[in-house]
Amino acid sequence: MYIQIKDICFSYRNSKEKTVDKFCLDIDQGEIISILGESGSGKSTVLRLLSGLETPSSGSIMINGKVMTDDRTFVLPEKRGIGMVFQDYALFPHMTVADNISFGLKGYARAKKKQRVDEVLELVNMQKFKKRYPHELSGGQQQRIALARALAPEPSLLLLDEPFSNLDADLQIKIREELKQIIKKTGTTSIFVTHDREDSRAIADRIITMRDGAAHDWDSICTVRGEFEPLSVE
Template sequence: MFKSNESNWNGGPKTWGARGSASATIAAGLVFENISHDYEGVPSVRNLSLSIAPGEILCLLGHSGCGKTTLMRIAAGIERQSAGRVLINGKEIAGPQTFVPPERRGIGLMFQDYALFPHMTILDNVVFGIKKLGKEAASAAALTALRRVGLADYADDYPHALSGGEQQRVALARALVPRPGILLMDEPFSGLDKRLRDSVRDETLAVIRETRATCIIVTHDPEEAMRMGDQIALMRRGELVQHGTAAELYNNPADLFAARFFSELNQIEGNVTSSGVETPLGIVASSGMNQGSADVCIRPQGILLGRAGLCGVRGRIQSKRFVGEVDLLTIIVEGLDQPLQARVRAGCEWEQGMDVGVTTDPKDVLVFPRS
């Protein structure tokens, strides 16, 4: 929890709305149906369909330029798609013949740089997000929102006086105070240092859960997506690669790209036969693949070591690096073009120059058809 300026968020009512009442947001369902978009003829989103259930937190994950921010802007009404439809609670808000303006969609938007007005006080910045209340009621609602994120004591200060984490929380309060059915957040934690990021992220998640808004969080960080999302939608070059829970994407990645996004991999070539996939490390399960070449990918923690000659294939430890809770080992194995990277518990018995027996843990082995 935050101390001093990064104060505890847990005060205030459990849920709050535009009038400061203890009422929850009415979450809305969001559907993208065959969405395409381009910038001056260059495709940014390609025939993408995706559904987000009411109250669900979805993380849109992918490298920079993959189309995730464009998709969020289409949902908000800042961009118009070239094809497809957007629906909220089954009602079309953007389509070939329909376009509901952003202010009528019931969607809150939180930008990457927080977009706070430097000439306005913290309270006035939050009041800016309220359009339909009188001045007194809007100020009361904004103060309630600030109290909820632990910043009521800073209502009369200006943004420059706050830390990055505090500014992020002001932006969150402003986005949520109108009680939007859907909240869109574009890389909301990227500007924070690592010390603050985990704490602010966890507390932000707690506030979103309590307000019960449907939420889309854009991120390029797979760990962040796994920690925050009920569901993850992984994108590449404007297309949806895979959609599911963190466990589904980690344990059953759709392809090599998805597998590499969530973990480091040792990639070796194998040959699929009737008995499995033959590799320099032995035979691994083929998962019903047709015979031919395959990419066998082994996570570093899936490289298991034993005494040379007693198990597995023979290897030699080329290097050992201590990195805290684990030791990183580089292992040379005959028949492999590249050394294997292994992660073992720190303080292990294995040392540089030792001969070892190398086997694999099946749960950390992934096999894909070789392209």
């Protein structure tokens, strides 16, 4: 199993309730998983725990056989090899598209960095925009650049937090299919969280429904609240 999340628990400071409660999930390499849930269900917190932005109180996370966190180990966020696409895209406004993408390519030689920037710009069909600034791009274009930046270092795992929330309905439908094609082309294992069931159905290989900080996978031995919904073919 490429990713193993077992019995993860987490509570925010001054909260009496667990935000994430014995969350368990196994993911195959190259699989796209959607965590579907309402606001406050704990789905975005799961991404923060995976990325290392928060530390669980108990449980373990393994990626490709390497422990990211357990009761003895905690790998720093920058050492995890995880790419993230944030809800607001988080592009640097004072940097060009090319500079935004190359920012995360630490340790690359200059020629290799330029080559990789060109590769991911071609992947998201944005080669013509490499010298533009974020404010010169539409919402859909900014999202593609944010995706290119996250994919540039060839992450072991891609996390997307409500990736369509800032797009209008028509663009949202168009971008869904583009996003799935791009991720599948790279073969990157991905998890995206959303409150929109149609987003989940359009992109995910599996949908995990999250409630009260927990999810249930039919193949899991964990006893938790929630439900698992395999993606139906209609």
